[in-house]
Amino acid sequence: MSAIPEGIEYHLPIDLSLIMSWIAVGIIFLISWLGVRRMAKVPKGMQNFLEWILGIIMQFADDMVGPTAPQYYPLFCMLFFFILVSNLMGLVPGLVSSTSRLSTTAGLALIVFFATHFFGIREKGLWNYVKRWFGNVPTWLKPFMFVIELMSELARPLSLSFRLFGNILAKEILLGVLALLVVIFLPSGNIIQECLSVVPIVLRPLIILLGLLVSVIQAFVFMILAMVYIGGAVSHEAH
Amino acid sequence: MMEINWVLLSVQVATFLVAMVIIWKLFWGPLTKFMQERSQQIEGDLKRAETGKREIEAMEAEYHRRLSELEERAQQEIKEALARGAQAKDQIMIEARQEAKRILDKAQSDLTLERERLLRELRSHMTEISLQAVERLLGQGLDQNVQKRLLDQFLSDLEKVRPGA
Numbered sequence: 001m002s003a004i005p006e007g008i009e010y011h012l013p014i015d016l017s018l019i020m021s022w023i024a025v026g027i028i029f030l031i032s033w034l035g036v037r038r039m040a041k042v043p044k045g046m047q048n049f050l051e052w053i054l055g056i057i058m059q060f061a062d063d064m065v066g067p068t069a070p071q072y073y074p075l076f077c078m079l080f081f082f083i084l085v086s087n088l089m090g091l092v093p094g095l096v097s098s099t100s101r102l103s104t105t106a107g108l109a110l111i112v113f114f115a116t117h118f119f120g121i122r123e124k125g126l127w128n129y130v131k132r133w134f135g136n137v138p139t140w141l142k143p144f145m146f147v148i149e150l151m152s153e154l155a156r157p158l159s160l161s162f163r164l165f166g167n168i169l170a171k172e173i174l175l176g177v178l179a180l181l182v183v184i185f186l187p188s189g190n191i192i193q194e195c196l197s198v199v200p201i202v203l204r205p206l207i208i209l210l211g212l213l214v215s216v217i218q219a220f221v222f223m224i225l226a227m228v229y230i231g232g233a234v235s236h237e238a239h
Numbered sequence: 240m241m242e243i244n245w246v247l248l249s250v251q252v253a254t255f256l257v258a259m260v261i262i263w264k265l266f267w268g269p270l271t272k273f274m275q276e277r278s279q280q281i282e283g284d285l286k287r288a289e290t291g292k293r294e295i296e297a298m299e300a301e302y303h304r305r306l307s308e309l310e311e312r313a314q315q316e317i318k319e320a321l322a323r324g325a326q327a328k329d330q331i332m333i334e335a336r337q338e339a340k341r342i343l344d345k346a347q348s349d350l351t352l353e354r355e356r357l358l359r360e361l362r363s364h365m366t367e368i369s370l371q372a373v374e375r376l377l378g379q380g381l382d383q384n385v386q387k388r389l390l391d392q393f394l395s396d397l398e399k400v401r402p403g404a
Binding site: 017 | 252
């Protein structure tokens with residue numbers, strides 16, 4: 001049974017979040033196809049929208065990662081679109097955000113984690129990459145610095161995954177609870193409960209608006225943090 | 240909800256990565272390439288426009304420079320022409336004066352010669368007339384030498400009384 005009160009039991013042999021991820025990928029596929037099917041030098045409609053979003057993402061990537069940013073564009077763009085569409089799907093009745101499942105957000109965070117270290121080692125070499133974790137401190141402090149840096153690195157995927165998961169799950173639970181309250185209060189026959197049902201009816205659209213905002217912000221935050229981590233790993237500047 | 244299903248996580252990761260590669264290859268890659276080409280084209284157009292503007296400005300400056308050069312040259316040539324004209328006028332005047340003087344001198348010379356010739360003729364005629372008059376008065380011929388001496392004396396007296404001599 002779904003833990004989300006609003007959730008619908010589909011009784012599918014495959015996990016619901018995976019199906020929702022596939023739907024999200026399908027939506028991204030559709031948006032992208034609509035955007036590029038008739039590319040014009042003066043963009044209109046979906047091409048304009050897609051160019052706007054991709055332009056913002058690439059600009060942020062250039063600013064944060066530097067000259068090597070173009071090779072990471074696919075990851076940053078896909079992270080943003082996948083998380084945004086997945087988050088927004090939770091606002092549609094009958095659908096669930098795949099990002100409200102820890103397995104999904106942990107998967108995304110692990111992608112960023114491994115990509116960060118892979119690109120960092122590829123860019124600097126293994127020893128130069130690991131060396132930065134010892135910091136510019138006296139020799140006797142270096143082991144402590146290494147442990148602290150290692151913990152910091154390991155905490156990153158945790159914070160990434162739990163931040164997204166918590167925000168989106170909270171939004172879905174809140175929407176579900178409000179819907180459940182209406183379902184419970186309205187047909188109760190109790191005048192007080194019937195009057196109280198007005199509260200979730202009014203609150204739910206407002207929470208949906210809030211959810212819209214949270215969905216965009218969380219997608220943006222996840223992508224920006226991925227840029228910061230990868231930019232820090234591949235950058236040759238002193239830390 | 241809070242637990243991690245590693246199989247599900249792996250499939251999610253695979254879904255994400257496969258979708259990322261396909262979508263980038265099919266859609267976003269060509270679109271970003273298209274955007275970059277358009278930006279480069281716009282930058283190229285702007286650079287060409289800037290270059291064209293600079294070329295036009297340079298041509299305009301060259302035009303003004305040549306115009307001022309031509310004006311200066313025209314002024315110089317006008318001055319030179321005026322100077323040459325003035326010089327030619329002076330030369331013509333000098334030559335005209337010299338010619339006039341030459342003509343005048345020649346006329347005076349001719350006049351002098353003519354006067355002398357006329358005087359000589361006059362003297363000769365006067366001599367003859369005088370001799371004839373004397374012969375008539377005396378009724379006889381004079382010695383040739385006496386005639387000549389008397390005639391010269393007469394002419395000499397005549398020149399003394401000739402006005403402007």
